[in-house]
Amino acid sequence: MPKLALTIAGSEATGGAGAQADLKTFQARNVFGMAALTCIVSFDPRNDWNHRFVPVDAAVIADQIDAITGAYGPEALDTVKIGMMGTPATISTVAQALRDRPFANVILDPVLICKGQEPGAALDTDNALKAEVLPLATVVTPNHFESMSLSGMDAIDTEADLIEAAKKIHELSGAAVVAKGGVRIAGPDAIDVFYDGETLEVLRAPKVGDVAVSGAGCSLAAAIAAEIAKGATPLEAARAAKAFVTDAITVRVASNAPFDAVWQGD
Template identity: 75%
Template sequence: MSSHSSAPAALHRPSIALTIAGSEATGGAGAQADLKTFQQLGVFGIAALTCIVSFNPKDNWNHRFMPLDAEVIADQLEASFAAYGPDDLDTVKIGMLGTPATIGTVAQALQARPSKNLVLDPVLICKGQEPGAALATDAALKNQILPLATFVTPNHFEALSLSGMEAIDDVEDLKEAAQRIYAISGAVVLAKGGVRLYGPDAVDVYYDGGTLEVLSSAKVGEAAVSGAGCSLAAAVAAELAKGAATLDAARTAKEFVTAGIKARVSSHAPFDALWQGGVR
């Protein structure tokens, strides 16, 4: 009998990813969706919350938006980055930040501790905000967070805003938007057409400055599903944390979200939620 037989097997250390995002109380989107996505893809997920979003069933399910204090956000990031060094934690996914104060706090922390992979889901407008506040938040996000991103996943509305285009009506427009966003940010772009573009397929466009690829899958209904955008960006982040190339991460994320939309969860809310376990 070998003298080594009682030695414990080498422990597998999962890749780690941090999401900086809001909490969404019905579980379909935000940090809840991100953490479920990380877990499903075999990544150890940690979260720093930026705000609390709770839909209001008494007011047509509109957003109730409560930002967290900037110091509380800074404290969470300090703890996360102290617990996991740059070699352990090199991938960050950013979701809803929500206010210029939050954006400034997060930008400062990320500049002090750069990450190899910084995946930005550029949530520009929170429906619970006044238009003036929303525009100030948009400007802060574009000026302070977008330049730090290595990968950005704008939806149809966000692609319009970031690209400065008048309209995105078809795949050719979406390609142009992706290329424009890459030109201003230097980040790899996965521009989401989703159900917004006419036709039988949900189409997203990947562009990294060299490769331009259309990722397409048959639409699953014509209604947007809560958590699809969050989960797509989180899946990209999870794959990058595991060492995948950016195009492979985009393809895997697209498959993951398509499966999650097919397996979506309905509730008494007027929208369905993506189920991250759909890939099983």
């Protein structure tokens, strides 16, 4: 029987990110995946490709998680990846579900806000995420912006800054941290920093292009979840996920949208 992993995340209609990317990643990493959708995100090609964001009703989110955890007991399903939630109500619902049925491995991709949402929503979502879900995480994978928000730093411009952010986020959460620098840190390599309170490792790969690719962060967190579900340590999982996502960026998929998407296939 394959190992199992759950994603609790938003639907992204073009297939590049969100639960769609998570499920593709689970499959590519030889893990049986399932998804509880928290919101529906649709890019608007007639409005600068902003997001049209529709939250899923809280009761429906709870029902999905109830069905999944009812079908697969904790001895089979012990790993969950948390992605886009989008509202404080959704965060509270997911946090309660995680408390009701604890998972051994909670990989949190701390998505704070998507393009097109009201700025005021970002602060409420940020605060709810920090208060309710971050303490439950065993691994957290913030991107450049999220690392600044969670660490309280004004800027993350260098490798040393990213290391400092990872340490601050670990102190805040107690989780293993994979702070993603990607293309936003100067230099030839895309760097991410792993820190779990004892081990510090900078994960490097040559940059593939100079712009971010849709779904890279989702896929990294999902690959970490998949590897941990199969028995890897968080550091082993982060290394494998880094290589996987680098390959997925290299064979990216172009479209009429102003961004490319990762491809988890060969």
